[in-house]
Amino acid sequence: MPSSSSQPLLKAVLWDMDGTLVDTEPYWIAAERALVEAHGGTWSHQQAMQLVGQSLLHSAAVLQSAGVRLEAREIVDTLSAQVITHVRNEVPWRPGARELLDELHEAGIRCALVTMSEGPLAGVIVESLRKPYFEFLVTGDTVTNGKPHPEAYLTAVERLRLDDPSLTIDHCVALEDSIPGATAALASGVLTVGIPHQVPLPGYPGMVMWETLVGRSAADVRQLVADRFATGNLLEGAN
The missing domain is CATH 3.40.50.1000 (HAD superfamily/HAD-like)
Structure with a gap:
């Protein structure tokens, strides 16, 4: 000191x-919603806000509880790939x-x-x-x-x-x-x-x-x- x-x-x-x-939060939220809906679930804005700032593995566990039937690593990779695609088009x-x-x-x-x-x-x-x-x-x-x-x-x-x-x-x-x-x-x-x-x-x-x-x-x-x-x-x- x-x-x-x-x-x-x-x-x-x-x-x-x-x-x-x-x-990038809107990119993450869109990716989360698309993934949950692809597995037959629903994803609210309130649920998305609970993941802001959290680790991706924590977020993956929450998405699994929302019905996403994928391993945590696959969830992280899927979300990240979608966000990267958006960022390559425009960095907000x-x-x-x-x-x-x-x-x-x-x-x-x-x-x-x-x-x-x-x-x-x-x-x-x-x-x-x-x-x-x-x-x-x-x-x-x-x-x-x-x-x-x-x-x-x-x-x-x-x-x-x-x-x-x-x-x-x-x-x-x-x-x-x-x-x-x-x-x-x-x-x-x-x-x-x-x-x-x-x-x-x-x-x-x-x-x-x-x-x-x-x-x-x-x-x-x-x-x-x-x-x-x-x-x-x-x-x-x-x-």
Whole structure:
């Protein structure tokens, strides 16, 4: 942990993908509905909203309970293939996301993608960006425990530390749009910004809420780290 004598700097931003960087949720919902209906079931908007931000294997189990008679791996592959087809036709960027990515890149702030989508889909989206903004991707098929477990975020921080051993969780900010994602980020100890999209986000203690990424800058993200450090110093001084 950084000492109280030196203010920690923002060193890295950890980005969720679906719903935060890109608006792929409608693609997922359409794929889920088509799969359930192909097996004679029905799929409501409310059911779809319960899967937002969850791991794909969790989603597969829910779809099996809705009547899909396929193995979990086959369900994941089927859904992912349909979403990839849509993304190849049009990447639905979230407002302000690419602009903030570009500013962070220009400011020398490292970025990593932390998503429960698997490598093939995440790769298609990252490859469509005009610069190599993301140093690496932590995807759902590279962790044992998906969100809301903090493993994906802890893994990202450890990978960042390989090139900068002085980096700690306190130097990082996570951007999330879903309850499972925000829960995972908060549980890891990373300063978390919630940007609600498809589903409302509760006002979790310690989470910063932004309505949108539009107009947000690297300076805004840096200020979050400075504010957290200042609050920590005040609490420390009161003890």
